[in-house]
Amino acid sequence: MGPLLLARSAIDRSAALRGDDDWLAGAWAEERTRVVVVDDGQALVRRDGREARLVLLSPAEAPEGARHLLGVDDDGVAYFSVTAPLAGGETGRGGPVPRIVAPLGAAALPEGEPVLAGLRQVGALLGDLDAGLLVYAVALDAWHSTHRFCPRCGGPTEVRAGGHVRVCPADGSQHFPRVDPAVIMLVHDDADRCLLARGPQWPEGRMSVLAGFVEPGESLEHAVIREVVEEVGVNVTAPRYLGSQPWPFPRSLMLGFFARAVSTELSLDPEEIAEARWFSRAELLAAMENGEVRLPPAVSIARRLIETWYGTELNGDW
Structure with a gap:
């Protein structure tokens, strides 16, 4: 009956690159880099035949927001997530984007314009790459949203390692995403x-x-x-x-x-x-x-x- 649908992935998480600030800056400047924007656990998706596909942006098109490295695919393309509101079109401009709130089949997705949807709604319709990217991006976003302060001293923490560590500058403690x-x-x-x-x-x-x-x-x-x-x-x-x-x-x-x-x-x-x-x-x-x-x-x-x-x-x- 196939793989577990949210256990799929098609990228290397590239842990060795997370601490290389020069590489991260270069990857973000690369035109081939692709970005998934997450807004309250949802992302822009578009119908593609019988499937749904993430609307992946270039870094130049991506809105401002917290940026996290997701990994690199077999062709050397880097993928990032950005946490930002998506009230309008593909880059947050234009008219309202519909939000999908219930699971649905591909035929129920509107043609043409993208919609905002989450894993519960369209996870079963996404391919391996997109499913893995969205699970990863949503998980990182959820962790960061609740770990902005140090659990030891209460001071604000800083994001490091491409979004995979938060460091407390006051006491030097490191905090890693948890499941x-x-x-x-x-x-x-x-x-x-x-x-x-x-x-x-x-x-x-x-x-x-x-x-x-x-x-x-x-x-x-x-x-x-x-x-x-x-x-x-x-x-x-x-x-x-x-x-x-x-x-x-x-x-x-x-x-x-x-x-x-x-x-x-x-x-x-x-x-x-x-x-x-x-x-x-x-x-x-x-x-x-x-x-x-x-x-x-x-x-x-x-x-x-x-x-x-x-x-x-x-x-x-x-």
Whole structure:
């Protein structure tokens, strides 16, 4: 069923170049360099047949804003991200640009002019290069937006290493982008049913697999077992790893697992789970066809877990 859609990339992150200020300046001056502009987790995209493509600008076209190195491709083209408002056209001028707020297919994207969209909306439509660039740019932007001050002394920090380090000039401490590991797991029982649940903040019918953050000093496997029993009261064993992908909302790394239930009676934590149900494959398909259940979008690792258990791709999402 292909790669995890937000785990794709087609550039070298070029860590060795981040500290070379002369190289960074030269790369920014190069006409071939391309820039993705990020505005509140979204970027300009344009329809290209059945795909969406990022609108990548030259440095001369890019607006002013925080600049971060993303990497270099096999042809030697450097890629940067810039954080800046995009209220108008491709360079922030002109009329309003529509913002896309829900996942959609390529046919639903308007022809011609670009729109503002994020990973949840168009991540599944982007190619490997664009998907990797946008995930990276959004993740860096989210980290910088919440780490402007030193956690040790409270003083303002300065950006270094092409956007990959913040340094406190007062105490000399260095601070690096962080990710929050979270386990996400499809629980199945000996009758080969899967367990899906709905969070209290979700509308009726929106269901997914269980997930939760890894706690300090905890292994991934223990986190899987703990989260399932905490959320739905089911004991599981033998967590089996599927894969991982970034989920920069704002800085999660989702680590996907399957886990076998050794108990099936449900006892829900009402603060976390509003509804949970066991589904056979036939029951899940019927519930989707009659609109009773809507699955997570294709861009999510939750969807991949469900489809891997089901055995094929499923149509329809949130």
